Amino acid sequence: MNLKNILIQLIVFIGLELKSVFSGGIRIGLICDRNVAEMQTVFETAIEVANANLEVPLLFTESEVPFGDSYEAYKVMCDMLMMGVGGIFGPSSKNSVLHLMSFCDAKEIPFMSSYIDVDSSKSVMINLHPHPSDIARAIHDLIEAYEWTSLTFLYESGDYLNILNELISLYDSGGPYITARRYDLQLNLNYKSILRRVRKSDDSYVVIVGSVETLPEVLRQAQQVGIITEDYSYIIGSMDMQAIDLEEFKYSEVNITTFRMFSPQQPEVRKLITELGYPDDDEERNITCPITIEMALLYDAIQFYAETTKTMRFKPVAMNCSDKNNYWDKGSSIGNYLRLTVAQGLTGNIYLENGVRSHYNLELVELTSTGLQKIGDWDSDKGLSINRFTPEEPILESDSLSLVNKSLIVLLAMNAPHVTLKQSTMKLSGNNRYEGFGVELIQRLAEKLGFNFTFHMHKDGNYGSFNSTSNISTGMVREIMEGRADLGITDLTITSEREAGVDFTIPFMNLGISILYQKPRKADPKLFSFMDPFSGKVWLWLGISFFGVSLAFFILGRIAPGEWDNPYPCIEEPEELENQLSMGNSIWFATGALLQQGSEIAPKALSTRLLASIWWFFTLILVASYTANLAACLTFENPTSVIDDVKDLAENKGGVQYGAKSSGSTRTFFKNSEDETYMLMNNYMNQNPSLLTSTNDEGVERVLTENYAFLMESTSIEYNVARICNLTQIGGLLDEKGYGIAMRKNWPYRDKLNNALLELQESGVLAKMKSKWWFELGTGSCTKKTEQSEATEMGMPNLGGVYFVLLIGSSIAAACGLIDWLFFVLRKARRYKVRFMDALKEEFQIVIDFSNNTKIVCSTGSIYSRNSSLTIDSNELNT
Known part of the structure; x- marks a missing residue:
């Protein structure tokens, strides 16, 4: 180890020591390898609770390590020891626990773990888990x-x-x-x-x-x-x-x-x-x-450790893992004190006997x-x-209207997720055969009201109705009216026709009719899709800018003296000067810059170079914007839907056919509606009875295989959309209604059921049940993806700035060119000793002669030819 590394470690060590001294607390460390966020929250909360009763507060440091990685856990522990900690709360992995425990034993640092089977005989090892x-x-x-x-x-x-x-x-x-x-x-x-x-x-x-x-x-x-x-x-x-x-x-x-x-x-x-x-x-x-038990024991271990700081006074010292002779002389004393301590925690009485939790x-x-x-x-x-006891029972009435111990027959109709057959490898019988939202709702009501029930399945799936004129009832309604069932539950909508024959509870779920249709399909690519990155106005102004700049190059080229060159360099005093910025060359130069290819034309004068620079900047920004937006426009295919609402459906837009279940509240809604749109749809369904289905499942299948939209209740649409990825709901709700539990007319226990339903609704139980049966069980194949934002064309608000820069730059270039030309005319007038206005007039005539790209230096009849004794030097004049 070189001197530099030794100095760095010494500085870090001194800094940590000073930090420990001025912190005024006892630092303890947590090493997490599982449920990191939850464990850290429990750790910090436990320290906060413990500090409320401590004079010397506990400080904490936390680190995350991979599960089972003993080496990484050892490195993290060494970093904590360098900071000076009074205890280590270990990870969950047994291998890591054993490795760190043996090292803490050597350093005499208290080590706490909640692993089920760890030797607690060591003086520094504290394990609160039952043996x-x-x-x-x-x-x-x-x-x-x-x-x-x-x-x-x-x-x-x-x-x-x-x-x-x-x-x-x-x-x-x-x-x-x-x-x-x-x-x-x-x-x-x-x-x-x-x-x-x-x-x-x-x-x-x-x-x-x-x-x-x-x-x-x-x-x-x-x-x-x-x-x-x-x-x-x-x-x-x-224990979990x-x-x-x-x-x-x-x-x-x-x-x-x-x-x-x-x-x-x-x-x-x-x-x-x-x-x-x-x-x-x-x-x-x-x-x-x-x-979990691990979280609870961590919480209790903090409180248990905090008991030592109430009577013992100690300050952790920083230690180096590489120093084998370095250990904490207070560690064993703390461990021995903890073994004699009694405390109360989340898990009850905390007492250690021979290092093992007891009592x-x-x-x-x-x-x-x-x-x-x-x-x-x-x-x-x-x-x-x-001491087995019956769980807390609801308050049961003693009067004749009590449902306690009553046996009811509940009529079911198969329709997921309200009622389905339970999947099992065993043969099921009785009530165990069924599951679903409606089944669980009856079970919840039975728990509250104390009645017994037997499920009967209505086989034909017809929910039924009642005709008050003819006194004819059908389906489930008929069985309830005739006393063969006490209650009826499925996705049974409360309607006036049905209420004429049976009573309903308050709605346990609100819904409405909506449209089930296939998800919007991707639009076919357009022939000129390469034009999509920019709006039409941007393309228009681009064309105007292109021809405007080309014309500006041509005019400035004729004005700027620096653009008139000697076509024969070997002749010092040429009779003619030539200009390279013809109209064609100006357009070619602008085209090469726009397409990022360049050209052989090279402006020479200050004004033309300034204009060229502004044009290059303009094309740089514009081409970069076009390229970036083109990639998005070509890769993103904007989905388009044939129909967007019920009016499109009524007009048969895109040839979409539609229908509903042949019997039920949805069909009744269209029959009785007085709205023009719905009346038109009802006539269409009457004229095309083949588009009506006998079940909702048949309608869903037709939506998937045909150009067909199915009118059904919104709750059923939500259920199918969550499980079939190609389906979606179109538009909003056409009406508002609710599902209820059907019962015989004037049934005496109706108020009992209503009160129980209200309690379930107010406590949030019904909402949780719907979330469970609609969006949790059986879903997963249509996981929601982050919606890709639509690529939109760029308009003038996006690119107006670069056009503004082009306009300002072109104006400056024109001003420079005009000033340069005027000075040139002035110098030439002085040289030939002619009037400035006469020289300006003659030079202007040369400039506006657009058909000629050459200029005679001193032609016969020119005002300059009158003073023929002067030597003409074209290069000097241009300079």
Whole structure:
């Protein structure tokens, strides 16, 4: 190492020491390798909370490293040690944790980790995660309570084998039969082969231990192979079950039990959720909570470490990793003090015994239709206690209008996403066969009002109507009127005809009729598309400028004395002078500059050179603008739509045919409308009954295969557009209406359903349900791309400046040329001793003789020839 590097390191070291002294706080470091943004937010929030009760504040430094990169983590840690840190909060990777822990042990720097299985015997190592033996004891107690006689133990990797070993050691020869199966990342997230073995075995009891990264996919694939049903029971040994989205498993009737160290309803947890940028939604938190066990333990570790600064006084020192004899003499004391400290955090009581967390409590929770509900506790000292209780029930009325324990028949009609058949490898029966927005809505209402229900499918798909004149009803309306069903739900529109025969709830979704058509197609390229970069006005002014500048070159060339040359250089006193800037040459010079090719013409006089420079600048900017915009115009093909609104459709613009579903509210709307446009469309559909369809799916298919537009409800259009990339909605809504739940006339429980719907609407549940069934489930093939901005022609507002520069420059050049010519005439008049006006008149006659590009120096009859004794030197005169 040379002297320069030694001096640099010395300066950095001194600077860091001074910074530590003047900072007035204790610096601690965080090394992140997963969920970096969330972990840093938790880290900073925890320090902010801790500093509120500290005299000496905690300072923080954060760094991100690749997951599993021990070398990079080591380099980052060495940088932190150079700054002087009082503790390191380690990464998530086990390899990185072990590497950094051994080094911190040598330097006696407190090291904190939340990895599940790390040796905590070292004095500087603090791990707040429950020990694998405790997790095994909790699982053992739960298995004993459930009286399982055999089970399958699924574990993610070798890191979780200690839990299995501890669990086996808790049983004697009479324990349950345990089949261990491993799933890991080496299977590229394809666990179906392992899960099929579970399905084919006789075990219906499963224990799963793994990380939050793999558990969601394991459960999802388990559902796909048919083992997430009421026939199976699961114990999840991970503490991160609350961080998984459990929405799709709530209604599977599977028994899933797990442990957690904190409740999402705790005020500190809710505050932390808000700090991470998530809404504080009680109902949503029961289904999924963004706070993982790793985040919670990091938060608690900060509070735990802060306890030492309340009684101990110390200041971190900067250390060099390359110095093997360098260590922090206060580090072991801090570690020993932490092992004797008791604190409270998000995860409850924090107490270490022999470096292992003890005297703490775990919540036992079970997955229900409303999310994770607490059913008991597991104490590390007292063991398991199950206090199963019914989740908070809605207030139930005792009068005769209560729906509690009533059994209702709900009539369904197949139409995605309102009602569809559930996809499953197992044979389903009863209510489990159906899913969709309408199905979930009935389930939500049943939870609130306490009734039971049975789904019946209306097979012909006819929603029906009621004719009050003939008293004839059809479809679903007829079955409800005749008492064969209590409720009817699908995309059933509330209309006056139907309300004459049945009652409806308040609308649970508002919509209108719109037009479904193919997305705009790309326009055919034009023959003269190369003209598109500029507007017509720009091209016009370009032509005017071109001929104007060419004419200016020609005139200035005749005026400027410097442009009149001796055609025979060997003759010192020529009789004639020649000008190269003829009209043709001037046009050729302007053309060469415009096309960026140049020419053999070279201006010589100041005025012509100035004009040439301005013209070159003008053409440079104009050609560059043209080239740039030409690339955009040629690569971008502006999509064009045949129809833009309902008027275009009514006029059959572009030969587009149109139709609607032959029976239903959409067809009724056109029949009853008194608007001229809609009446014209109704006549067209009456004259062309072949354009009407029996189902919405048939109409969608015709839109895709024919020059055809389909009139349907906007909600159905949104659903199809989100899944079929070639479709789009044309124009706005033609009317306004709503979907409702149909029931018999004067049904006594209508107000109960209305109140429950209002509660779901006000709490945002209906909006979330629509987002789920319309835009989340089943979508993905038509991901939204960033819309390419349309290439537009450049007009005079874009290029007016360069024309202005050309005009000003040309004016200056003309002024220079005129002044130069006048001085030339003046010098010539003095030399030949003639009057200035006479000389000006004669020179002007030579200039305006456009047919002649040569000039006789002293012709017979000229005013200059009268003084023949003077010697004529053309070069001198020009100079």
